[in-house]
Amino acid sequence: MQSITLVNWILFAGSALLVAGILSSLVAQRFGAPLLLVFLGIGMLIGEDGPGGVAFSDFSMTYLIGSFALAIILFDGGLRTRLSQFEGVLAPSAVLASAGVVFTALIVSVLAMPLLNLSFPEALLIGAMIAPTDAAAVFFLLRSGGLHLHRRVGATLEVESGTNDPVAVLLTIVLVEYLADAGGETGIFIIGTLIWHGVIGGLLGLAGGYLLVWLLNRVSLPAGLHPLLAVACAVSIFALAQVAHSSGFLAVYIAGLVVGNRRVRAFASITDFHDAATWLVQILMFVVLGLLVTPSNLLTVIAPGVIVALFLMIVARPIAVFLSLQPFRFSVNERLFVSWVGLRGAVSIFLAAIPTLAGLPNGDLYFNIAFIVVVISLIVQGWTLTPLARRLGLALPQTRPDVSRVEIDLPGQQEHEMVGYYIEEGAAVVLSPGASPRWARPVFVVRDDRILEPAMAGGLKPGDYAYFLAPPERVRELDRIFTVSADTGEHANFPLRSGVQLGVLSDLYGLDVEEELRDRTVAEHFDTEVDDEPAPGDKLSLGPAMLVVRTVKDGRVNEAELELATGSADEPPVEPDRFDRLLRKARTGLHKLEAKLFNRR
Incomplete structure (x- = not known):
């Protein structure tokens, strides 16, 4: 009877945790904070140093759960990434996801060697584990709290976070194999291993993605089974790639890309199901990772862990970003923001469990340092993303509330x-x-x-x-x-033609427009900055004013208007005297603008 009672208590605790996880999504969207940290704390409370007193040190089980969760998360990331987003951001995202990860790992290793008394390969392993940004954390925080970024910045961050995990995993596994073999492998072997992991993983991802598309469109299934088929196939693709000693993480992300950019049956139900699935597997993974950590062991490395975390956020990630984005004409503000959106999450803790699983010395050190870095990153960076985006002028107003x-x-x-x-x-x-x-x-x-x-x-x-x-x-x-606009402030609107250059608007109305944007027309500005096709009501900031879409023709802005506002629900108010000054200037400038356009014809 005692065993039956224990099973019932486990069922009750698991279901209660599930209910708490579902309800926590409402709180997370309200405060824009990574509340998955709460579940990390729950795992620690259940663990051997907490009231639960459960001694859990099964790294094999952790690796299994983490692999399952990351397969679903990465598949979902690929599923939601449109290839149209790659236009203009493929090169910078690819450099960030590859060279950026390597740069970050190398810079961190420079500090980790003397600070933790490690050899270069061991210090580089720590850098590799904490180098990747966490796709789940980035996707969630960029889409919650009403934060909407300029298209180029937002797309770069999402594509980078979805593609840098496989690179970090490859680097981590290769370094673990190198250290496990006591440095017996040559540099040529390491490079060959990286190429094998990437090429074979990519090919298996393509093949698996197209096979899944065929199955979804050709096989008749009862209603509701399509999402389950997608999840099962995603995990199978991941596992098959891992069995082939290639990158399952890269394979499952590419499979998601293929499915997300092809016409498939029940696509909406698949994406809705993955909304819930990714949230739940994150909860499961964070609870298990919290259960695995022993807080008393953290005390011995808390100081170096904090130093590594701060060094990563303030020095290593910014240097890597500025170097990686230097050729792509990102502004200083854009590079600063991309540097700060270097959130670490469950991926880093998961990678830190691999050395222990492989029987390497210093396994506890790797895991504890990664754990401290992740907690500090999610707390400090997670809660400051939205204010920083607005301060740097990269946040767009929320014009698309949820719709039934x-x-x-x-x-x-x-x-x-x-x-x-x-x-x-x-x-x-x-x-x-x-x-x-x-x-x-x-x-x-x-x-x-x-x-x-x-x-x-x-x-x-x-x-x-x-x-x-x-x-x-x-x-x-x-x-x-x-959708219904949430703006509540006082507005003055002036119609514009879509062919007007932003530089002309800047000169006529005294608006602050960056030099590289002056030759861009209103239509081109929306094409570049807005995800997908623009729609009536879309807005883009232009100094203290707003450009608003009025009509769209053949997927491009046909008519727009310049909006001056004394205040709104999303933007800080313009001072009344400045508003009046801009209003007078706009009224007189409108006639000059029409005359200039007439003379050009």
Whole structure:
């Protein structure tokens, strides 16, 4: 009976932890903080130094759970990365994810050798374990708390964080194999191993991704099983690559990229399922990692751990970023922000468990240093990302709040699915009747308990329920025209043509525009800075003013307006006297602008 009671208590504790994890997502979005640290603390409380008193030192089980969790997280990262995001950021992201990781590891090793009394390969191993940014932490924090970044910066960070884990894992495993063999392997062997891991892992990822796309589109499954098939195949691709002594982490990320950029059946349900799956496996991984650490052992290395963490955040990561991005014309503010978004997470702690699993000396030292670095990084950097982005002028206003959407998968084909929306007062689709994109086909409208064909319904009205056929991969784009702006400040709006250069606006209205942006037109500015296609209501800051999309034609901004505001829900207020001054200047400048454009024709 005692064993049955114990099982029941375990079930209760596990389910309670699951409920707490689901509810914690609401708190995390409210405060923009990485609350997964709470679950790290829960694991420590359950552990041998906490009230739970559970002695857990199974590194093999930790590696198994960590591999499973990271396979799902990296697959999800690839699933959500559009290849269109790579345009203009592929080169800088690739350099950050490869050379940036190596630079960071080398710089950290310079400090770790004398500080921890380690040889160069051992110090480099510590650098390799804490060099990668954590994809899960970066994805979550960049998408929570209302933080929206300029497209180039945001896309660079997301692509880098999703692709640098495989590089760090490769470097860590190769160094562990080198140290386990007492330095018997040659440099040529190490380079060959890296190439093998990368090439074979990449090929297996491509093959596995296309096979999964074929399965999803060709095999008839009961409703709800498509997400489970995707998860099972992702873990299988990861495991197969690892069995082939290649990079399973790179393979599963590439597989996610393939699936995320192809038309597949039930794509919306797959991504929604992965929202929950990635959150839950992170909770599981953090609890296990917290259970594995022994707080009393941390006391002996707390001082050097803090020094390494601060050195990583203030010296190593910034130097690596500035060196890596130097050829790509990133501004100083952009490089400073990319330097600070070097969040470390469960990946680093997971990698730190590998030396112990391989039987290397100093295994506890690696694990404890990595643990301290991760905790400090998540606390210090995690809570300061949003304020720093706004201070550096890289944050965009929140113009796309969450919208209620109903999704209906259509069996037998994968090119479209049916989505339904409730039409609220102030939605972009009501304010701009021509805002609906051509690729979204209206099906019917529910109004006053009646089902109407689109032609009979006419324009959409508040209180309607509208249903559309849309490509699954573009459903999130459609969300934007059904959102309601949260701005509450006083505004003065002036219409603009999309071909106006930003430099002309700067000269006429006294706006602060960077020199490299002066020749860019309004339409080109939105093409460059906004993810996917621009939509009515999208905004970009231009000094104290805002550029706002009015209409879109063929995927490009057709008409825009210049908005001057005394204050809004997302932006700090402009001083009243400056607002009046800008308003007068805008009214007179509008005529000059039209005259200048007329003379150019």
